[in-house]
Structure formats: structure tokens, C-alpha cells
Amino acid sequence: MSFDFAIEGEKLMMLVYGIIGFAAVMGLLLLALGKVDSPKDRWVAIGFLAPAGILLSIGLIYPAIRTLTLSFFDSSSTSFVGLDNYVWMFTHAETRETLRNTALWVLLVPTLSTAVGLLYAVLVDRTRFESFAKSLIFMPMAISFVGAGIIWSFVYAYRPTESDQIGLANQLVVWLGGEPQQWLLEDPWNTMFLIAVLVWIQAGFAMVVLSAAIKAIPSEITEAARLDGVTSSQMFWRVTVPSIRPALIVVLVTISVGTLKVFDVVRTMTGGQFRTSVIANEMYNYAFRYDEDGKGAALAVFLFLLVTPIVFYQVRLVRQRRKEAR
């Protein structure tokens, strides 16, 4: 038995100290801000923004710039190597495979999750068990990627033909008269089976957002269409889908960004072996296991570049909204 009350107590004390320290800092800060208050807002605003501002600078802005610089240096960050790390990324066979896999993930996960989420949202809309039915699909969102990885590794578990199967996927194959498969070993299908896991997690997100959008469609529109005698599929393609276009875009974009950075699923289920690795997993390997900071940094920067167009698009949306609000 490896449970030591002294050690665990010490950890919990850490938690208590952390919370006390935090409460003290917040209390003092608000007290001080109450004192400096003047008709001019500037100093108070700086005070309010200070904690977030400091943390963002040391936790995101500075590290991002530093990572960019590191990506032009060698593995020990001592000599400048120009674009070598980037050239390596696109020429090295294994990394190219990683890029191919990431592209597959980014193409398939958003489209499949959105498709399933939308279909399900439409099907259960205004039925008797709607909220229960939605919780079922939504539940995987509460499960960690690691947990999901284990759940699905178990579904994919393999036993030789002569013994009983313990994985559901292979049992179904056997019941249908097939041979059990090593789902996670054979490239390129293994990547597809990993992708299924993320689709399983993300469909709930798509479903919730799209379901809310569907409910927001003005009832006059659906009523008018119904009076015109449209079929359900016409209703879906000509009324529902166009009306929820903005929500569809948000969902696709959000899932794409999340998918680009997928790490846990791959790491838990295959460890990136059997040609299933993705950029985020290689980034971790190069930066923290092989001590190749330059290459790790270059992979991180590449991830950043992939999501930049999305930033611009969203910044535009937010600025529009702020202008309208005024």
C-alpha cells in the first residue's frame, strides 16, 4: 500500500496556502484600487488589468516570441541555423508522414463531428426525450482525452481468432463472420480509428451549438415552409442549413483549431507509433524527449501558422460586433 497520510496532508496544505495567498493578493489589490480611484480611469484600469496583463506577458506573449526565435536555432539553442528546422520538417520522411496525418485529422474530424452533431440535433429536436437524448451524446465532452483513449483502446482490443474477443469492434466483426483485426497497427487505417475517437468527443459540442441555432430559427420561416408542403429533406437543406450557417462555421472552425492540436488521444492510444503521429505529438517528443528544442519550436510555430488565418477571421467578427454594440 502506497498511501502516506503525511505526504498527502502536505499536498493539501499546499492547496490551502495557495488559496490563502490568492485571497490576500486579491483583497489587497481591490483595497488599493479603492484608494487610488480618481475621475480619470486610467490608473484604476491599469490596476484591474495588471494581474492578467503580467501573466499573459510572461505566460504567452514572451514565450511565443521566444519559441519563434528558438525555431531558428539548433537543438541546444546556441547557434543560428536559419530555416534549417523548417526545411527538415518538410523533407524528413517521418515528419512528412506526421503532416499528412494531421491533414487527415483536420479534414475529417470537423466535418464528421459536425455532420453527426447536426443530424442528431435535427432528429431529436422537439421530441419527448430531447434533453436526455442530448446528454447521452454530450457526455463524452466531460471525459478526458486520456480516458476516451482508454475507452476506445478497449473497444479496439484484439485477441487471436481462436480465443474469445474482449473488444467490441472485433466481436462485431466475428459475429458478422470476419477475422479479428489489429485496428491500431495497420497504417493508414489506424489513423482513421483514432480519428473516430475525437469525432466521438467533439460531436456533442457540435450538437449543442447547432441545436441552439436550430431553436433560434424564427418559427414563421419553418411554418411558411411547412405550409408550402416541403418534405423533411427539403426542409433540412433549404431552410435549416441556410438559417444556421453562421453557427455551422463557428463549430467547424472551433473543432478544426482543437483538432490541429490533438495530442492526448494519439499519445494514449498508440504513442504516435505505427505511423499515426501528428504535429502536436512530435512537437512534444522533439522538445521534451529528444531535447531538440529548435525542431520542437519549429513544429510549434508551424501549428501557430496553421491557425493564424482563423485568428484574422475571428478578430474581424469581434471588431464588427464591438462596432455594432456602440
Added chain:
Amino acid sequence: MSSEGRVRKRLTSRTASLVAIVIAVLWTTPTFGLLISSFRPELEIKTNGWWNFFGDPQVTMANYEEVLLNQGLLSYFINSLVITIPSVLFPVAFSAMAAYALAWTRFRGRDWIFIGIFALQIVPLQMALIPMLQMLSPVQEALIWPYPTATVWLAHTCFALPLGIFLLHNFISELPGDVIEAARVDGASHARIFRQVVLPLIVPALASFGIFQFLWVWNDLLVGLVFAGGGPDNAPLTVRLAEMAGSRGQEWQRLTAGAFVSIVVPLIVFLSLQRYFVRGLLAGSVKG
């Protein structure tokens, strides 16, 4: 509606229900199978499928005893708690303050700061890891800090701020302006308005961001792996589970029970506070 139309309608609604049920079954069976398996004896798990449980139900708590005590998951569970609680509290408070300043104080460049913070959401976690670790490890050594837990808090707090500020700003900026203006005219300071007027009004928003952040931190693997190390002193549950899945991938009696130990807390939080979580999601954003 014509009778032909009605028949067709009933048919489509029948296939519709069928499709919905198929999706629902597909989405729940894997988790259900894992739950059943975690209560089956080791020999049973390893020799036949969990669906045989219904023909021959054998229930044991041995797997849970094994993972919680012998495999030390209880320690990791406590680590997860110690990591998660402050990592939720800090960013919620700091984001609320920043969001208030960006919504209700007037100063030059305010909108640009807001947009800048929003844009930071997209900086991938991966961009920040190497320099942050380089920066923090000498600090840790200098302080002879036995627990890297505080660095994990710091990392999670930093990474959560852009989303938090954006979400809370959406709520705070929609509070009625005359309430805040009136309080200003009465001579209340911003600090006082923030505490006594704004905070009570945005409790639902704080809750939805809090739950979001809770699930994120509890379920995180990458930050824990990089900043907390792998040992039972600091590493969260996810790190240990990922390790078990890697090195003991066939020990299903441990993996099934272990996975459930890690799932149970977020599941309870999620099911009891689902309403707030959904609201947070719908406020619409992208998590870095």
C-alpha cells in the same frame, strides 16, 4: 396535410428515431462497456467480452482497490484536486477583473487591448511550453521549491486568461450601463462597483467559465506532463493513466477502473452543472 403526406411523415419519423437511437447507442456503449468491465474480475475481463457479464454476472471491487491503493491512483487523485482548484479560481478572478476594466473603464487603446487579448486565444499551448519551462525551472531550483504544483497553477492560469476574459467580457459589457453610471455618480469607486454590483450579477457567467476551466484542467495531459513531472508527488491522474496505458496496455482490470476514477469527478460536475456549461459553450469561443 394529405393522407399520403401523413404516411410519408410517419415513415420518415420512424427512420429518424431509428437513426437517432443508433447514434445514441454508438455514443454510449463504449463508456458503458468500460464501466461494466471495471467491476469484473481480472480473469473474466481478460478472457471474454464484457457483454458476457449479463449472462454470468460476477462483481468485484478488487480492481478499484488495486488501482487506488497499490497503483497509487489515490495520490494522483489528490494531485489532480490540488492542481485543479487553484487553476480554476485564479483565472476566473483575474479574468473578471480584466473584463470589467475592458468593459466599464475609459482609457485610450482599450479596444486594441481587448482585440489583442482575444487574438492571443489562438496561440497554441505548444508555442508557450519550451520557454516557460526554461524560465521556470531555474526559479524553482533557486527557491528549493519541493512541489512544482505552483508552476502548474501558473501555467494553467496564463493559458486560460484569453478565453476567460473574452467570455466574461461578453457578459459584463451587457450589464445595464445606468446601474454602473449611477453608482459612479454616487461616488462609488470602480473597486467597490466591481465587488458589490458587478460580481453578484455575473455569477452565472463565472460559473460557466469555471466549469469550462475545471473540465479543461482536470482532463489536461500536456501541461501536467510538461510542468508536473511524472511522479506520485505532483503529477495529475491523466499523466499516470496515460503512462499505464502505454506501459501496461493489456492490464485491462487496472485501466478500466483507473479510467473510471478519472472520469467520475468531471462527470458529476458536468451532469449537475450542465446548464451553465452549455451557456458557456454557446457564448462561443475557441480554446487555445
